[in-house]
Ligand SMILES: Nc1ncnc2c1ncn2[C@@H]1O[C@H](COP(=O)(O)OP(=O)(O)O)[C@@H](O)[C@H]1O
Ligand SMILES: CC(=O)OP(=O)(O)O
């Protein structure tokens with residue numbers, strides 16, 4: 001039996017688990033995901049080299065740890081996987097942890113590192129709490145398997161000081177670790193590697209503006225292969241609106257929204273402390289607050305069902321373009337490519353078209369046909385730039401889709417950069 005890596009990605013609306021053969025690069029043998037955790041019906045997608053399944057779940061999985069437990073049970077009873085491997089063959093498990101605090105690279109989980117992560121859990125209670133619960137269960141039930149934590153925030157450890165610092169009392173900022181961290185970094189690392197390879201450039205010579213637009217959405221400016229700015233902040237709430245998140249608002253809005261905003265929310269437990277304001281801005285805003293749905297494919301349509309659906313689309317395009325303009329200036333106009341990624345960025349031709357059109361004064365130029373065709377199967381990068389085959393293509397920044405893969409990036413990083 002081969003040795004196996006399991007990669008777990010607990011996102012805000014989905015849990016994705018992929019089993020890889022421990023090779024370099026790792027080879028996927030089974031991929032399973034539960035999506036719609038925030039907005040039933042929940043669906044299970046399931047693929048191996050020989051089969052693909054998609055089904056609506058009858059039972060409702062309330063939290064990411066429930067979804068993980070369910071996925072594991074389904075995977076281990078899968079006949080395709082059973083032929084390939086069993087849980088005994090799993091050598092280590094990679095976990096996506098959104099907030100890594102001051103950690104600048106992936107770490108192995110032991111009592112000490114687990115405890116350190118628990119201490120900063122309140123900085124991202126909605127993301128880190130379920131991910132750490134999954135780690136706790138894995139350590140308890142699979143004591144012989146190594147757990148490796150990969151951090152979304154680690155990619156952004158290169159943010160310059162003036163970018164990562166908030167204009168507040170620095171004594172309080174330092175004591176409470178209040179600064180911009182940035183997230184979606186595992187995805188940005190995958191995208192940087194894939195796009196640099198596609199462009200035939202070393203990563204350290206590559207400048208990109210990348211949009212990871214999924215249930216949580218962010219933009220990142222990459223200069224010479226390093227993150228120099230990103231739209232999320234202390235927590236994944238800052239920047240762009242998302243499925244249930246407001247994105248940037250005037251911080252004073254919290255004091256005017258409801259009189260209970262600063263008290264602990266009823267969802268708060270002994271382990272997870274969140275205020276009503278955090279809950280409203282993280283879980284009841286964004287597309288859900290505007291339209292009632294968290295499914296952007298119902299919003300990004302030619303004829304939206306309501307004015308608020310149209311408004312939600314226009315708001316997202318407006319906020320994305322604000323960051324693209326900002327980062328274009330920070331990169332001094334030297335941008336190799338504008339990259340769309342994440343569930344929405346990869347699948348919505350309408351969003352790509354609207355953003356590129358609004359930003360056309362910066363030289364981004366989309367081929368309408370390529371755009372409506374979308375991402376090419378089995379290729380991480382698809383070029384959507386107009387005049388793709390003309391001599392002028394070198395002069396223009398490319399417009400690309402990158403089918404990002406956080407589970408693969410974690411497995412790849414572990415195999416190449418960690419002693420395992
Ligand atoms: N064809 C589509 N057009 C627009 N949005 C889509 C489409 N297909 C999926 N989406 C949206 O992608 C989002 C999920 O993206 P994903 O990156 O997988 O999320 P996450 O990892 O944050 O759970 C959902 O809001 C979903 O509605
Ligand atoms: C950081 C973040 O928002 O992650 P996700 O989009 O998976 O919720």
Ligand SMILES: [Mg+2]
Nearest residue numbers: 011012214215
């Ligand atoms: Mg995600």
